[in-house]
Amino acid sequence: MLKRKMIKNFGWPLKTAMRETEVTRLYPEVMMELPENERGIHELDATTCIGCASCARVCPNSCIEMVHFKFGNPLKNKKMQFPQIDFGRCMFCGLCVDECPVECLKMGKKVVMAGWERKDIVKSPDFLATKRFTAKEVADLEAEAKRVAAEKAVAAAAKKASAAKEAPAKEGAAKKPAKEGAAANGPAKKAAAEAKPKEGGAA
Amino acid sequence: MTNASEVLSSIQSAFPGAVLDSRVESDRRLWATIDSKKILDVCKHLSTKLNFDHYSGAAGVDWIARKEMEVVEIMASHGTHQVVAMLKVKTPRENPSVKSLTGLYWNANWYEREIWEMFGINFEGHPELWPLLLSDELMGAWPWRKDYKGYPDLTTGERAVKISTPEGYTEYHIPPTPAEVEAGTVVVERPKYPTLREREEKEIKSDSEMIMHLGPQHAMVPGPFLLDVLVEGERVHKAFLDLGYIHKGIEKIMENRSWLQGITYTDRMCYVASLSNNECYCGAVEKILGLEVPLRAQYIRVILEELSRIQSHLIGTGEFLTLIAGVGYAPWQYMIIDRENIISLIESVTGARLTHTFVRFGGVRNDLPAGFADQCKKVLPYMKSRTEEFIELFAQDPIYHKRMDGVGIIRPDDAKRMGVSGPPLRATGVAYDMRKEDPILVYPELDFKVVTGTKGDSADRIDVRLREMLESIHIIEQCLDRIPEGPIRTEVKVPKKVPAGEAYYRVEDPRGEMGMYVISDGGDKPYRVKVRGPFYATFQTLTPLLEGTYIADAVAIAGSMDGCPSEADR
Ligand code: SF4
Numbered sequence: 001m002l003k004r005k006m007i008k009n010f011g012w013p014l015k016t017a018m019r020e021t022e023v024t025r026l027y028p029e030v031m032m033e034l035p036e037n038e039r040g041i042h043e044l045d046a047t048t049c050i051g052c053a054s055c056a057r058v059c060p061n062s063c064i065e066m067v068h069f070k071f072g073n074p075l076k077n078k079k080m081q082f083p084q085i086d087f088g089r090c091m092f093c094g095l096c097v098d099e100c101p102v103e104c105l106k107m108g109k110k111v112v113m114a115g116w117e118r119k120d121i122v123k124s125p126d127f128l129a130t131k132r133f134t135a136k137e138v139a140d141l142e143a144e145a146k147r148v149a150a151e152k153a154v155a156a157a158a159k160k161a162s163a164a165k166e167a168p169a170k171e172g173a174a175k176k177p178a179k180e181g182a183a184a185n186g187p188a189k190k191a192a193a194e195a196k197p198k199e200g201g202a203a
Numbered sequence: 204m205t206n207a208s209e210v211l212s213s214i215q216s217a218f219p220g221a222v223l224d225s226r227v228e229s230d231r232r233l234w235a236t237i238d239s240k241k242i243l244d245v246c247k248h249l250s251t252k253l254n255f256d257h258y259s260g261a262a263g264v265d266w267i268a269r270k271e272m273e274v275v276e277i278m279a280s281h282g283t284h285q286v287v288a289m290l291k292v293k294t295p296r297e298n299p300s301v302k303s304l305t306g307l308y309w310n311a312n313w314y315e316r317e318i319w320e321m322f323g324i325n326f327e328g329h330p331e332l333w334p335l336l337l338s339d340e341l342m343g344a345w346p347w348r349k350d351y352k353g354y355p356d357l358t359t360g361e362r363a364v365k366i367s368t369p370e371g372y373t374e375y376h377i378p379p380t381p382a383e384v385e386a387g388t389v390v391v392e393r394p395k396y397p398t399l400r401e402r403e404e405k406e407i408k409s410d411s412e413m414i415m416h417l418g419p420q421h422a423m424v425p426g427p428f429l430l431d432v433l434v435e436g437e438r439v440h441k442a443f444l445d446l447g448y449i450h451k452g453i454e455k456i457m458e459n460r461s462w463l464q465g466i467t468y469t470d471r472m473c474y475v476a477s478l479s480n481n482e483c484y485c486g487a488v489e490k491i492l493g494l495e496v497p498l499r500a501q502y503i504r505v506i507l508e509e510l511s512r513i514q515s516h517l518i519g520t521g522e523f524l525t526l527i528a529g530v531g532y533a534p535w536q537y538m539i540i541d542r543e544n545i546i547s548l549i550e551s552v553t554g555a556r557l558t559h560t561f562v563r564f565g566g567v568r569n570d571l572p573a574g575f576a577d578q579c580k581k582v583l584p585y586m587k588s589r590t591e592e593f594i595e596l597f598a599q600d601p602i603y604h605k606r607m608d609g610v611g612i613i614r615p616d617d618a619k620r621m622g623v624s625g626p627p628l629r630a631t632g633v634a635y636d637m638r639k640e641d642p643i644l645v646y647p648e649l650d651f652k653v654v655t656g657t658k659g660d661s662a663d664r665i666d667v668r669l670r671e672m673l674e675s676i677h678i679i680e681q682c683l684d685r686i687p688e689g690p691i692r693t694e695v696k697v698p699k700k701v702p703a704g705e706a707y708y709r710v711e712d713p714r715g716e717m718g719m720y721v722i723s724d725g726g727d728k729p730y731r732v733k734v735r736g737p738f739y740a741t742f743q744t745l746t747p748l749l750e751g752t753y754i755a756d757a758v759a760i761a762g763s764m765d766g767c768p769s770e771a772d773r
């Protein structure tokens with residue numbers, strides 16, 4: 001009785017061994033199939049990132065640093081600051097992805113990132129960006145950005161000027177800030193004036 | 204059935220004036236501030252008259268602005284009623300001291316020791332106020348007080364003084380800076396207590412006895428802890444536990460992280476139970492915020508938590524088999540292969556294999572991917588047949604039974620008294636499961652049994668785990684049938700700052716009762732998070748359980764508890 005049961009149990013691995021398929025992963029020759037939702041290395045859409053640094057603020061490990069990167073959209077990202085991620089510290093929690101207001105940060109299926117030194121796994125926006133503008137597109141966008149900035153400055157100056165005109169009609173308390181505003185506008189106006197011819201030349 | 208207001212009025216009528224402040228949050232939660240002089244009497248009343256036979260833990264809170272400290276005793280019952288009483292005792296911040304409950308509840312020992320070493324709150328009448336998690340250097344620094352500034356600082360390396368000992372070793376001494384001494388971060392005066400070694404040596408009664416170390420690095424355990432056994436021949440006379448080898452101070456870290464960031468830390472308390480830890484923390488915060496979780500999200504959470512229970516039980520059982528070796532290695536491999544299927548299922552939803560950071564306040568991170576249900580329908584029946592096969596294998600193997608039957612028996616009364624929970628408790632025959640006791644999410648609508656054992660020995664604990672997997676599969680199948688369409692996150696915008704309040708939330712972790720006590724002071728970070736882990740409670744029972752057993756059984760007993768020192772240490 002005892003023996004029979006034991007033999008039955010010893011037979012079980014044999015039986016299963018015949019039935020099982022291969023389980024050893026053949027990495028790195030064959031990468032296992034990863035699901036769509038995989039949280040691997042980040043992918044940055046540099047054309048839409050607005051440089052708000054929300055991702056950097058929410059990261060529990062402070063592994064995101066905002067750095068300069070050329071091939072983004074200067075219209076939306078005025079200072080051209082993009083996230084750089086230190087994968088030595090990243091734990092792939094995905095909070096940065098959730099927090100991004102324009103959904104330009106994603107996590108993809110790439111997971112290989114080994115390097116010889118610590119600095120090798122600090123990945124710049126250049127590495128992360130899956131979508132980016134070409135140098136020419138960036139130049140065009142920059143020009144556009146300058147034009148928009150100039151227009152805005154002119155509009156603001158005009159508004160301030162009209163506000164300043166209206167100000168004397170109002171009470172004394174309101175006078176001071178309005179005047180200050182007008183004064184502050186002075187340099188801005190000048191800058192706008194300077195920007196305009198330049199832009200014209202570029203065009 | 205007793206509810207919270209009845210409990211409150213019973214205390215008030217028995218001890219007029221003892222309740223200084225109270226709040227009945229729901230039928231199941233009572234918050235009361237008890238006069239510190241009366242706490243022992245009130246607890247005695249609760250346990251003898253009102254069936255509060257489950258001392259679930261205690262938390263310390265440092266209210267630095269109010270210049271007082273608080274000890275919150277968490278009391279519940281093993282199924283007689285569902286009220287959880289959170290009894291607070293206040294004590295001034297200068298010389299904080301409260302009465303110890305160790306005389307009433309055996310398992311209060313560790314909880315109070317932890318509060319003592321972290322906050323410096325003295326427990327009058329506690330027999331063993333010795334450090335539990337902290338190392339000797341930090342004793343007396345009271346690191347979880349709010350005015351603790353950190354230790355050591357960044358200049359420590361520069362200040363280190365090299366000393367060569369007569370034996371030829373090199374040691375380093377790090378003198379504190381005057382600023383540190385002033386700030387109180389460096390311990391100038393340490394409390395007096397016997398070291399572990401002194402405690403052990405005191406117990407050696409004769410020449411034939413000796414101390415044997417199992418750990419901190421030992422094949423027996425998935426994480427480091429020190430188990431010293433005092434043996435005479437093959438017999439264990441006494442066991443000593445030393446933990447804290449991977450004390451990460453997660454509770455303190457979470458006080459310094461935003462509410463959202465805290466989720467990532469709950470993952471790391473125990474990686475095989477990370478989803479239920481997520482759930483526990485998020486559930487507590489949702490309670491404070493008063494958030495409703497959409498139905499679909501609730502189902503997703505249940506599905507994933509049950510999947511994670513299956514994979515946790517698989518690894519727990521498999522690991523146990525390697526510990527008792529002999530019968531073990533083949534099934535361990537098979538269990539790991541099967542577990543891979545489950546892990547892949549979870550990964551296809553969360554995108555991570557172990558540390559999921561998946562549950563969010565008021566919902567979940569991702570929806571189920573297309574084809575998830577089909578995949579489940581492929582994997583679950585297979586898992587079911589495999590689990591049934593495992594159960595049969597274990598049941599019929601005579602060698603296994605010769606080895607395991609009657610080893611490490613816990614009787615139901617002892618299990619209740621010692622505060623064990625999860626499979627070790629249910630193996631004794633006590634049907635105590637948070638999914639029934641303190642139902643959350645959609646669990647009340649689902650049909651499942653609480654699996655119990657009869658003997659409470661090691662074999663039973665394994666059997667309970669295996670049969671629980673079948674129940675989990677049953678739960679997931681129901682969920683997949685019923686899951687509605689809809690949003691996966693609440694429409695309400697989750698604020699960055701959580702309004703002031705507190706909540707205690709319990710979930711059934713694969714290892715038992717996991718509870719989190721979260722306090723908010725209205726800021727963007729938690730004021731205090733207390734984690735009441737299941738293995739911490741089970742761990743504590745190991746020392747009495749090992750007394751009188753054979754050395755060879757020590758491993759079988761400890762292994763059958765499915766330990767996770769990482770979660771016990773936090
Ligand atoms: S995944 Fe998490 S840890 Fe990594 S960069 Fe994003 S927020 Fe930071």
Ligand code: SF4
Pocket residue numbers: 048049050051052053054055056082083099100101102103104105
């Ligand atoms: S990636 Fe998203 S969150 Fe980060 S800076 Fe760009 S827009 Fe902001």
